[in-house]
Amino acid sequence: MNSQSVTGNTMIKSATSHWLVQRITAVILIPLSFKFIIFLNLCVNAPYEETKAWLASTGNLVWIFAWLVVVFYHAALGLQVVIEDYVANQGLQSLLIKAINLSFLIMTIAVSVFMYRSL
Numbered sequence: 001m002n003s004q005s006v007t008g009n010t011m012i013k014s015a016t017s018h019w020l021v022q023r024i025t026a027v028i029l030i031p032l033s034f035k036f037i038i039f040l041n042l043c044v045n046a047p048y049e050e051t052k053a054w055l056a057s058t059g060n061l062v063w064i065f066a067w068l069v070v071v072f073y074h075a076a077l078g079l080q081v082v083i084e085d086y087v088a089n090q091g092l093q094s095l096l097i098k099a100i101n102l103s104f105l106i107m108t109i110a111v112s113v114f115m116y117r118s119l
Contacts, residue, residue: 025074032067068111076104
């Protein structure tokens with residue numbers, strides 16, 4: 001077996017798993033997003049104290065956190081695909097993907113800290 005065949009198989013497996021993970025995160029986002037939309041609709045009409053009390057619930061914080069993490073991860077996966085498809089320079093591709101992943105990691109950590117402090 002030559003090295004190009006092994007590299008090609010590895011790239012195909014990587015692309016397939018990337019595609020599958022992107023679809024899984026999209027499916028997970030469907031119910032989480034419906035709940036988030038319902039929450040936003042309730043917040044529009046609810047008084048501040050009621051909204052604050054609702055957000056203080058651990059269960060609600062957990063699903064909001066899950067929604068944010070999945071949204072960030074799904075967005076990073078999507079942006080990676082766009083970069084791989086439209087940026088020809090391999091070095092620039094790698095740099096942009098690392099920058100995007102770092103940005104989403106920082107946002108996830110910031111949201112985690114904010115949510116922890118709000119408990």
